Amino acid sequence: PTPTGSRWSDVEMRFSDTEKISVTIRDQRQVLTYSQLGLVDSRSGKPSKQWELLLKFAREHGMMTWLSPDACRKNRKQRELLNKSLQQFFDIEGEPIELTDDRKGWRCVFKLRPQD
Numbered sequence: 001p002t003p004t005g006s007r008w009s010d011v012e013m014r015f016s017d018t019e020k021i022s023v024t025i026r027d028q029r030q031v032l033t034y035s036q037l038g039l040v041d042s043r044s045g046k047p048s049k050q051w052e053l054l055l056k057f058a059r060e061h062g063m064m065t066w067l068s069p070d071a072c073r074k075n076r077k078q079r080e081l082l083n084k085s086l087q088q089f090f091d092i093e094g095e096p097i098e099l100t101d102d103r104k105g106w107r108c109v110f111k112l113r114p115q116d
Contacts, residue, residue: 002090003028011090011110015058018115019047025090038085050082054112057097062112065105079106 003010003026012024022031034040039051056070057063064071079097086096100107 002092006090006092008092008094008096008109011092011096012113013054013058013110014113015055015115018055021054037089039082049078050085053078053082055114057106057108058112058114061114062108062110063100063105064107065100068105071105 006025010025014022016022016031020031020033021037022029034047034051035045037051039048039054040046041048053070053075060068060070083095083097087093090096094109096110097106097108099105
C-alpha cells in the first residue's frame, strides 16, 4: 500500500532484473513483479508492452526524447496505458510519465533506475 499523501516525486523504482522492480515510497520498500503491478500480457502471461516500455525508460534513466529510438508513435498509446496502470496500482494522482517542459519527449516524474 502507498503511504497516504504520496506524490510521484516520492517514488523511486529500480529494476532488480527484467522481471522484478524494487519500489521505495518514502520509508517503505517492496520488490514487485510485472504481474503484481498488473503489467502482464493476459494471453501469454509474459510481461506486457507497458512493462517493456518501463524497462526502456529505465535504460534512459527516466527520460525519452523524440530522438530516442523508443520514442515512436506506437509507444504513445503504451505510455498512456502505463500511466493508467501505475496510477491505479499506486493510487497517486497526476501523470507518472509526462511530456517534458520543452515538449520534446517524456519524463518520469518518479525516479527510475536500470538494474545495477
